[in-house]
Amino acid sequence: MKMTRRDLLSAAALSGAAGALAWMGRTPPARAAALAGEPAPHVPVETLNGTSLPWTWEDGVKVFRLTAEPVEHEFAPGMKAHCWGYNGRTPGPTLEAVEGDRVRILVTNRLPEPTTIHWHGLLVPNGMDGVGGLTQPHIAPGETYAYEFTLRQHGTFMYHPHSDEMVQMALGMMGFFIVHPQASPEPPADRDFAFFLMEWAVEPGTFTPNPNVMTDFNLFTLNSRAYPGTAPMVVRKGQRVRIRLANLSMDSHPLHIHGHNYWVTATDAGPIPPGARWPETSVSVPVGTTRTVEFTADNPGDWAFHCHKAHHTMNAMRHDLPNLIGVDQGAVRNLQRLLPGYMPMGKDGMAEMAEMGMPGPANTLPMMAGEGPFGPIQMGGMFTLLKVRENLESYADPGWYAHPPGTVARKVG
Amino acid sequence: MRAMPLLAGAALAFLLAGCASVDPAPARRAVEADVSARLDRPIAWEQGGPDDRRADAAFSRLLAGPLTADAAVEVALLHNPGLRAAFEEIGVSQADLVQAGLLRNPVFFASARFPDRPPLAGDIELAVTQDFLDLLMKPLQKRMASLELAETKARVGHEALQLAADVRAASARYQARLQQLRRVRLAAETLEAAGDLAAAQEKAGTLSELDAALRAAAGQQAAAETAEAEIDAARDREALNRLMGLEPERTGWTMAETLPPLPPTDPPVTALEARALRERLDLEAAGLRVALLEKALSLKKGTALLPAGVNVGVDSERNPDGSRVTGPTLELQLPLFDQGQASVARLEALLRQAEDRRERLRVDAASAVREAWTAMRAKRRLAETYRRTLLPQREKILRLSQAQYNYMLKSPYDLLEARRAEAETERRALELERDYWIERARLQAAVGGGLNPTPKARS
Ligand SMILES: [Cu+2]
Numbered sequence: 001m002k003m004t005r006r007d008l009l010s011a012a013a014l015s016g017a018a019g020a021l022a023w024m025g026r027t028p029p030a031r032a033a034a035l036a037g038e039p040a041p042h043v044p045v046e047t048l049n050g051t052s053l054p055w056t057w058e059d060g061v062k063v064f065r066l067t068a069e070p071v072e073h074e075f076a077p078g079m080k081a082h083c084w085g086y087n088g089r090t091p092g093p094t095l096e097a098v099e100g101d102r103v104r105i106l107v108t109n110r111l112p113e114p115t116t117i118h119w120h121g122l123l124v125p126n127g128m129d130g131v132g133g134l135t136q137p138h139i140a141p142g143e144t145y146a147y148e149f150t151l152r153q154h155g156t157f158m159y160h161p162h163s164d165e166m167v168q169m170a171l172g173m174m175g176f177f178i179v180h181p182q183a184s185p186e187p188p189a190d191r192d193f194a195f196f197l198m199e200w201a202v203e204p205g206t207f208t209p210n211p212n213v214m215t216d217f218n219l220f221t222l223n224s225r226a227y228p229g230t231a232p233m234v235v236r237k238g239q240r241v242r243i244r245l246a247n248l249s250m251d252s253h254p255l256h257i258h259g260h261n262y263w264v265t266a267t268d269a270g271p272i273p274p275g276a277r278w279p280e281t282s283v284s285v286p287v288g289t290t291r292t293v294e295f296t297a298d299n300p301g302d303w304a305f306h307c308h309k310a311h312h313t314m315n316a317m318r319h320d321l322p323n324l325i326g327v328d329q330g331a332v333r334n335l336q337r338l339l340p341g342y343m344p345m346g347k348d349g350m351a352e353m354a355e356m357g358m359p360g361p362a363n364t365l366p367m368m369a370g371e372g373p374f375g376p377i378q379m380g381g382m383f384t385l386l387k388v389r390e391n392l393e394s395y396a397d398p399g400w401y402a403h404p405p406g407t408v409a410r411k412v413g
Numbered sequence: 414m415r416a417m418p419l420l421a422g423a424a425l426a427f428l429l430a431g432c433a434s435v436d437p438a439p440a441r442r443a444v445e446a447d448v449s450a451r452l453d454r455p456i457a458w459e460q461g462g463p464d465d466r467r468a469d470a471a472f473s474r475l476l477a478g479p480l481t482a483d484a485a486v487e488v489a490l491l492h493n494p495g496l497r498a499a500f501e502e503i504g505v506s507q508a509d510l511v512q513a514g515l516l517r518n519p520v521f522f523a524s525a526r527f528p529d530r531p532p533l534a535g536d537i538e539l540a541v542t543q544d545f546l547d548l549l550m551k552p553l554q555k556r557m558a559s560l561e562l563a564e565t566k567a568r569v570g571h572e573a574l575q576l577a578a579d580v581r582a583a584s585a586r587y588q589a590r591l592q593q594l595r596r597v598r599l600a601a602e603t604l605e606a607a608g609d610l611a612a613a614q615e616k617a618g619t620l621s622e623l624d625a626a627l628r629a630a631a632g633q634q635a636a637a638e639t640a641e642a643e644i645d646a647a648r649d650r651e652a653l654n655r656l657m658g659l660e661p662e663r664t665g666w667t668m669a670e671t672l673p674p675l676p677p678t679d680p681p682v683t684a685l686e687a688r689a690l691r692e693r694l695d696l697e698a699a700g701l702r703v704a705l706l707e708k709a710l711s712l713k714k715g716t717a718l719l720p721a722g723v724n725v726g727v728d729s730e731r732n733p734d735g736s737r738v739t740g741p742t743l744e745l746q747l748p749l750f751d752q753g754q755a756s757v758a759r760l761e762a763l764l765r766q767a768e769d770r771r772e773r774l775r776v777d778a779a780s781a782v783r784e785a786w787t788a789m790r791a792k793r794r795l796a797e798t799y800r801r802t803l804l805p806q807r808e809k810i811l812r813l814s815q816a817q818y819n820y821m822l823k824s825p826y827d828l829l830e831a832r833r834a835e836a837e838t839e840r841r842a843l844e845l846e847r848d849y850w851i852e853r854a855r856l857q858a859a860v861g862g863g864l865n866p867t868p869k870a871r872s
Contacts, residue, residue: 329613
């Protein structure tokens with residue numbers, strides 16, 4: 001089935017969800033065509049700063065093509081790194097299919113070492129489980145393997161290597177595998193966002209994540225992007241919003257939303273029965289799991305959405321620095337003479353560093369950054385915004401929220 | 414007595430023929446010119462004449478400005494009392510030369526004898542004798558004395574060149590020390606600043622008393638130890654005061670506080686080795702000593718069978734009868750017992766010894782050239798590595814540390830440590846440059862002058 005953009009637009013008008021997709025105006029035509037071919041309407045997943053993978057029909061099988069390869073990845077403007085990923089990106093493109101689909105994933109290895117792919121949470125024949133050495137040979141560089149199975153569940157799953165996985169995941173190899181339900185008992189979501197949570201060790205001034213680090217990470221990302229490089233969730237007021245969170249890092253991450261509460265609706269083992277769901281403002285995503293939350297975006301404004309471990313919303317920082325809080329460096333003899341250009345910092349907190357704008361090391365994001373309508377936002381890492389607006393003409397960034405008069409905290413003293 | 418004028422005339426003719434002055438000035442000026450040419454510096458020693466005012470003025474002018482190594486060399490050559498004493502040996506040798514040209518004084522003999530019975534007229538005898546052998550030997554002795562003077566000149570010249578080399582090395586040492594002292598103090602200040610910062614941290618409650626004490630101790634120790642470096646500088650200064658022979662009231666000089674940049678190139682070692690063997694003044698002196706002993710030996714051998722003394726004279730005797738008898742006399746010491754065998758053997762041994770010493774000096778000289786040259790080249794390579802690579806590296810490290818500090822990725826302690834390491838690298842670089850100049854001075858001494866192409870003037 002081949003559709004033009006005009007066909008797509010008229011088809012999209014048939015369903016609200018697809019309509020929303022159409023006027024986003026940034027969906028790849030191939031993917032739109034694929035989605036339009038779906039028997040059951042569902043909202044396509046928006047992997048912000050990422051993408052979903054187009055597929056082809058071959059004899060009733062949905063065929064996806066993944067290439068494991070080194071990628072040049074930008075974490076945020078001003079910082080690039082030599083990562084590994086799939087199809088030129090980290091996280092790899094999101095695979096989307098529908099419960100009951102027969103899928104074939106052709107995996108080509110263009111890495112310098114063998115790899116495999118494990119389908120985390122999917123119930124597959126043992127030989128499709130992707131554990132190198134255990135259920136299949138490792139895929140040598142240059143080889144292509146086919147994984148083929150029928151999807152017997154729906155939910156939020158992941159794919160990642162199971163061959164030198166410590167290194168390969170530390171370098172960025174992972175992705176979403178979203179299975180939409182055949183006929184959902186759930187109220188449909190209007191917007192469906194997916195964020196992969198990840199942490200990295202990229203020493204200041206270096207260009208390759210260090211897989212040897214186990215605890216002292218210095219870069220925390222949503223879809224492999226660090227604030228201020230993260231795209232905002234732009235939502236029309238009243239839309240039902242679903243956020244899928246997946247974690248393959250070495251820490252759990254409590255993702256906190258401002259201005260709303262969410263219901264935790266699913267894990268990577270499937271939907272939580274409606275009576276067992278619970279409300280949260282921060283949903284902790286443990287290591288090696290996914291969590292799905294839903295809420296209605298009924299509170300207009302620019303709302304922070306971030307991991308609540310404060311160090312995880314900082315960019316590059318060192319954790320063994322001396323504590324200079326309250327330290328009067330004026331008492332230090334010869335300091336300015338010995339170190340021309342030295343600026344004492346840290347006595348009254350660290351925020352001043354964000355404002356100084358002094359040159360830092362190469363390829364390093366300042367610890368805190370972001371400039372808001374009222375001043376520096378002083379954030380980094382796992383931080384982005386939920387922008388809820390009454391009126392939206394597109395899902396492009398609408399700019400800063402215009403507060404109704406009398407609704408902003410004011411200086412009174 | 415009629416023979417007397419004849420003898421006197423012969424002696425006078427001899428003296429005039431081999432005339433030598435006791436004035437050492439020409440010999441000293443010759444050494445002066447040679448040393449000046451070898452060092453490529455104009456040098457005027459005090460000679461005890463109107464030129465002395467010129468030398469004194471030069472001396473005062475040199476001491477007034479900040480001294481360079483070359484200026485210090487000039488001061489030392491003008492003023493070092495040890496060298497002045499060495500110069501007096503030229504006067505001694507010059508006098509020896511004159512002495513060698515003088516005939517032994519004739520011997521006058523008179524006797525009066527009186528009979529114990531008449532006729533009572535006394536018998537009076539007058540005689541003048543002159544050692545004839547002395548007369549024969551004179552030219553040979555004079556040649557030996559002039560060899561001796563030449564040897565003295567070479568030795569004194571050598572001493573002056575050694576002094577120049579010592580002064581150059583001492584200047585480099587002192588100049589480097591002054592520069593290094595600043596780095597040593599700076600390095601100590603970085604540790605003191607770290608100590609102060611730790612104290613401020615302790616006051617603010619962010620550092621334990623123990624950790625603050627550790628930092629404070631490191632800072633105080635470094636500050637105290639700068640005193641050691643100051644002692645070294647004082648020692649180096651005194652070494653220069655001694656070499657320049659400065660009286661207490663003239664020790665207030667200052668030194669140019671930076672070592673000169675390394676010369677762009679160094680001469681090849683083979684040329685220098687050959688030059689050392691050809692031109693070193695101590696080798697020349699050793700050669701002259703051999704020539705001297707050869708001469709002495711041949712003299713001894715040639716005269717071994719001659720009588721030890723041949724005294725020829727005129728004897729005039731008045732007999733009691735009033736008649737005068739006048740006639741030549743001859744007096745011979747017969748070489749019956751001492752035929753000079755011992756003296757010859759002694760001279761032969763001395764000659765062999767002098768030859769061996771000259772040989773050892775040749776071997777040592779060539780070896781010293783190679784050694785100093787190799788060390789100088791190695792120090793140059795190291796010093797250049799420091800200048801071209803390590804120092805820029807340290808500056809870069811400090812700059813990059815500062816950039817990391819700006820992003821709160823480095824602490825002030827890290828910056829101070831980077832600054833300390835930079836100062837330490839600078840100190841080491843200066844040490845290597847100093848070593849280069851010291852080895853170069855050694856090489857100059859080993860070659861026997863400057864390293865520039867062969868000196869223009871030779872005595
Ligand atoms: Cu986190």
